[in-house]
Amino acid sequence: MAEAPRRRVLLAAASGIAALAGCSGSETASNSYPSRNRPVEGYELEKARDERGGALVTAGDELPSLSADERARQRRATRRVLVADDELDELAFAGTDGGETLRSFCAATDFDAASVYLLAMPVDACREIRFQSVAVEPDELADGDLHPHADFCEAYRPADVECGADETHTVGFAIRIPVAADSSTGSGRSMGSSCGRVEPPTVFNASAASGSGGDDA
Template identity: 30%
Template sequence: MSPTRRALLGSAALGVLGTFAGCSGASDPGAESVRRQASGTDPDPTVLKPRNPDGDRILLDGSEVDSEGKPISVGRELVTSAERADDLFAAEGVADADRERIRSFLDATDYDAETVYVSPAGIRSCEQIHIESVSWEPERVDYEYCRELRPPDEACETDTWVTLGLFFRLPVALDGRITGAGSSGRSPCRTTDTEYAVIDGNATVPGNDTAIDAGGDSR
């Protein structure tokens, strides 16, 4: 594991949850079993939310190809090692800044004590997701979220759906198997500090020229 990954350990460590990951090394089979089958909840998770407005994929697997010789798309996955992370890269259409964030996020994870959970999602262009918590148990991850409008200075197009990827850094080293996943959410968010209300349902928003109209809601 590179010094960079180890140096950034702890960015998602979270009180008692960290005890799931820090019990022992791999030389103790019993402790390894407990560590990798732990259950827990993070009420303030470290999460990356890149978008692809021009395609239906966020993450690709460079170690496998389809019948046309193209890298396959990554769906839900638990990334449990730096070697596996090195196989993954952003799909065409993901902004350069987000491509760099994805790479940095994967590289900064200490896979001896942390796991990255990747989950694809879809969202309207002018909306964003606020993650309220993430929970895990053996072979399953669930998260809670709410939806709200993006800030007025964010470019978007109303009534248009875009592909969203969610990258959670879980403060526990999990087994790579995942057989179940789920999410629950509401709209609008109730606990954030959003001060803007509504984007005009007919507007294409290029950035700072966001149209605000208290008379309707495009969500």
């Protein structure tokens, strides 16, 4: 009988990792996962922001144009699960600091021992998207198929950050998951409408900023 592929052995070992609750660092764990998902411990995270609002990464040879007659916000969005080097070769990254940050992080991954969940998305210039945690589906993983789910929330940026209320930026996240896989046929994400703060900072509240004492806008 032929030996089981090395990936399969790693998958068996990784099933214990996937069953651990919580996440490393100071990020806040989420309770919003479907019951079949299990938070992953020991992930590594890289993030980038393009304040010009350009696409950070896309599948194919060229980044999409963001001309006014196209659905520009949607064309900034990317969601890919990378389980092998050749899948990384199929992506085009922006020649910007943000694009290079994500590309370098992905390229440094040992895909015999880990995978990368790569996401990019538009965000209003005065808002930020915060990563909270990542989970996998153990049942799918047992068959060599990695289905990650990332949990995010959205918040106002600090009051001392200059931004235009009508501008759009692009943010990207690369999550290195300590799980090798043969393939990925699915992924998911959730986005909380706030990160525990209901009201925006006073700098974005016109009446409070002017000291008029009136109702919030």
